[in-house]
Amino acid sequence: MDFYSAYAHGFVRTAACTVPVSVADPEANATTIIEQVRACHDEAVGLAIFPELALSGYAIDDLFLQQTLLDAVEAQLERLTGATADLLPLVVVGAPLRHRGRLYNCAVVIHRGEILGVAPKSHVPTYGEFYERRHFAPGDDQRGAWITVNGVEVPFGPDLIFTATDLPALRLHVEICEDMWVPIPPSAEAALAGATVLANLSGSPITIARAEERRRLVAGASARCCAAYVYAAAGQGESTTDLSWDGQTMIYEVGELLAEGMRFPQEAVRTIADVDVDRINHERFRLNTFDDNRRGTGTGPDDFRTIEFALDAPSGDLGLRRKVDRFPFVPNDPDRLALDCYEAYNIQVNGLEKRIQSIGTPKAVIGVSGGLDSTHALIVAAKAMDRLGRPRSDVLAYTLPGFATGDTSKSLATRLATSLGLTFEEIDIRPAARQMLADMRHPFAEGEEVYDVTFENVQAGLRYDYLFRLANHNGGLVVGTGDLSELALGWCTYGVGDQMSHYNVNAGVPKTLVQHLIRWVADHGEFEEETNEVLRAVLAQEITPELIPDVEGVKPQATQDTVGPYNLQDFTLFHMVRRGQRPSKVAFLAWHAWRDASQGEWPPGFPVDERPAYDLTQVRVWLEVFIRRFFASQFKRSALPNGPKVSAGGTMSPRGDWRMPSDASPAAWLAEMERIPDA
Numbered sequence: 001m002d003f004y005s006a007y008a009h010g011f012v013r014t015a016a017c018t019v020p021v022s023v024a025d026p027e028a029n030a031t032t033i034i035e036q037v038r039a040c041h042d043e044a045v046g047l048a049i050f051p052e053l054a055l056s057g058y059a060i061d062d063l064f065l066q067q068t069l070l071d072a073v074e075a076q077l078e079r080l081t082g083a084t085a086d087l088l089p090l091v092v093v094g095a096p097l098r099h100r101g102r103l104y105n106c107a108v109v110i111h112r113g114e115i116l117g118v119a120p121k122s123h124v125p126t127y128g129e130f131y132e133r134r135h136f137a138p139g140d141d142q143r144g145a146w147i148t149v150n151g152v153e154v155p156f157g158p159d160l161i162f163t164a165t166d167l168p169a170l171r172l173h174v175e176i177c178e179d180m181w182v183p184i185p186p187s188a189e190a191a192l193a194g195a196t197v198l199a200n201l202s203g204s205p206i207t208i209a210r211a212e213e214r215r216r217l218v219a220g221a222s223a224r225c226c227a228a229y230v231y232a233a234a235g236q237g238e239s240t241t242d243l244s245w246d247g248q249t250m251i252y253e254v255g256e257l258l259a260e261g262m263r264f265p266q267e268a269v270r271t272i273a274d275v276d277v278d279r280i281n282h283e284r285f286r287l288n289t290f291d292d293n294r295r296g297t298g299t300g301p302d303d304f305r306t307i308e309f310a311l312d313a314p315s316g317d318l319g320l321r322r323k324v325d326r327f328p329f330v331p332n333d334p335d336r337l338a339l340d341c342y343e344a345y346n347i348q349v350n351g352l353e354k355r356i357q358s359i360g361t362p363k364a365v366i367g368v369s370g371g372l373d374s375t376h377a378l379i380v381a382a383k384a385m386d387r388l389g390r391p392r393s394d395v396l397a398y399t400l401p402g403f404a405t406g407d408t409s410k411s412l413a414t415r416l417a418t419s420l421g422l423t424f425e426e427i428d429i430r431p432a433a434r435q436m437l438a439d440m441r442h443p444f445a446e447g448e449e450v451y452d453v454t455f456e457n458v459q460a461g462l463r464y465d466y467l468f469r470l471a472n473h474n475g476g477l478v479v480g481t482g483d484l485s486e487l488a489l490g491w492c493t494y495g496v497g498d499q500m501s502h503y504n505v506n507a508g509v510p511k512t513l514v515q516h517l518i519r520w521v522a523d524h525g526e527f528e529e530e531t532n533e534v535l536r537a538v539l540a541q542e543i544t545p546e547l548i549p550d551v552e553g554v555k556p557q558a559t560q561d562t563v564g565p566y567n568l569q570d571f572t573l574f575h576m577v578r579r580g581q582r583p584s585k586v587a588f589l590a591w592h593a594w595r596d597a598s599q600g601e602w603p604p605g606f607p608v609d610e611r612p613a614y615d616l617t618q619v620r621v622w623l624e625v626f627i628r629r630f631f632a633s634q635f636k637r638s639a640l641p642n643g644p645k646v647s648a649g650g651t652m653s654p655r656g657d658w659r660m661p662s663d664a665s666p667a668a669w670l671a672e673m674e675r676i677p678d679a
Helices: 028-040 060-063 067-083 176-182 186-190 210-224 277-286 288-297 334-358 370-389 405-419 428-439 453-474 485-487 510-525 528-539 559-563 566-578 583-594 615-633 667-677
Strands: 011-018 047-048 092-098 102-111 113-119 145-149 152-156 161-166 166-174 199-200 227-233 249-253 257-261 269-276 303-311 365-369 394-399 423-426 476-480
Touching: 011 249, 011 277, 028 047, 028 067, 028 092, 028 152, 028 269, 047 166, 047 199, 047 227, 060 067, 067 092, 067 102, 067 210, 092 113, 092 145, 092 166, 092 199, 092 288, 102 166, 102 583, 113 145, 113 161, 113 166, 113 303, 113 528, 166 186, 166 227, 166 277, 176 186, 176 199, 176 210, 186 199, 186 210, 186 288, 199 269, 199 667, 210 249, 227 269, 249 269, 249 559, 257 269, 269 277, 277 288, 334 370, 334 476, 334 510, 334 615, 365 370, 365 453, 370 394, 370 476, 370 510, 370 528, 394 405, 394 476, 405 423, 405 528, 453 476, 476 667, 485 510, 485 615, 510 528, 510 566, 566 583, 566 615, 583 615, 583 667, 615 667
Parallel strands: 011 047, 047 092, 113 152, 161 303, 166 199, 199 227, 365 394, 365 476, 394 423
Antiparallel strands: 011 269, 092 102, 102 113, 145 152, 161 166, 227 249, 249 257
């Protein structure tokens, strides 16, 4: 495997091209298209599409019925085919072609000096500004047909899917302009038959708001069809006798915009993105209703013809022409992040509110440490009481200092609970912990500095032992604080510990999102300013369990030194668990996302001087830690308490998004990691 090649990881570099058109001049248009195909080749593009009727021009009216024009189109099509014989891209170009006494508006698919097939436009509009039926026959009745182009017979019809034998997840279907605007587009049927990339060659004159209409259609088609949708519209040079043209180009993948080109360009535009056809395949595999829809409609592979070709993509590091978010759970756009935080916070509040109502209006019992997770759970509980019309004093907040509890974190916990008006109490667990350690004959009880997992879990377990008994004593419900990332990594104490609660409001929230949720709450007037000041102070603290006492000359205990940077581990959690990607691909994506802190986008509010970078060696090390911990910790996730799903990225609940046996082996995943170079 060529680890550094995007093609080796299931990407296909795709270009949606618009070019200046010479009206009714096929030779000039072919020259322009050839130039752009060569430019695409130089950029390692595997698929390049051009607008509807790009060889002739779209707005030429009755010139379509001139034999001179049609002869010139065929001649230039032959020239184009020959000129691209040594070039990489699968080329899709629009042209008017004669067939059995009629003229068809066609997309011609060319690769390595050969016309592979021709897809005619199925839906030919004659309304408004469109008069296509005057010239063109609809191609929806041409399934199974063949057409002769320059003496060579090739497949012809709307039922063609072009499949790369050396990149089998690349399965292309082509439709033309109006085909996208009908209730059941040809591309929808093609997607059900297995097409992963849907291309639209468009003329589409521009009027006010039409560009946004196209975006909605393309985004919706790619989302519903669980596919990539590549769109290229006619632009500069088309006749402006009665219309104008904007040359809109865009590439969407499963509803997400990968790239969009400049509109109203004066020169050729190549809008390029690396489409993840491997991801599309997996999404369909995961969404069983996608294939159920195929069964229900009776549409399937037998209704389409497969045209095979060998792409022969280049090897080596070609870069990655798509945005890879460092934080898949945290949007970079400020408005989108604010909306996500609003929804996440209210999902949590609503979940706890309903649970409290359902079991006899208990009080909420929470252990608070001054850290991120317990802080967020506390403000969720306080807001739930507000919504229920109950006093915040019905939230019983306990700080339970152990052998390593710091003054700062304890102070923050105290200030937060006090500012919110909660019932607050401190219970020192050290006497009980010493007694338990002594009863166990642990070396610490004899004065030795032995800070092992037993020493840590005695404290963690006692805290929750107290909380559950306090809930019994006060008619309460223990609100869990552990987050999604900790559950994935098994960074929680099983049983009577932070793995357990009566209801865990943070179960669906990844660690990298928690800080943004707290910041959003502080900035959006959910509580009084005194509380907001404490929340901002909590955000500035190091993530630590505070279970091992500090030793002079030794770095204080830090969670991420053990389980890895949450930046990387949440990245892996999303791509491996939610998207089912192989470890080598996760590493490839992480390397591109994280290797240079100065490149790419960061979420709002992320301090510039705290932006880390990770090289491939670090990515590999922490990826292995994730895999080993993830598999070893499933028994903890199999016994999780209830808690609301928050992110589309998923949850670890055995009743929700994630089910796996507790004794599964990570061997296959660790073996697949051997594809990652040591760098």
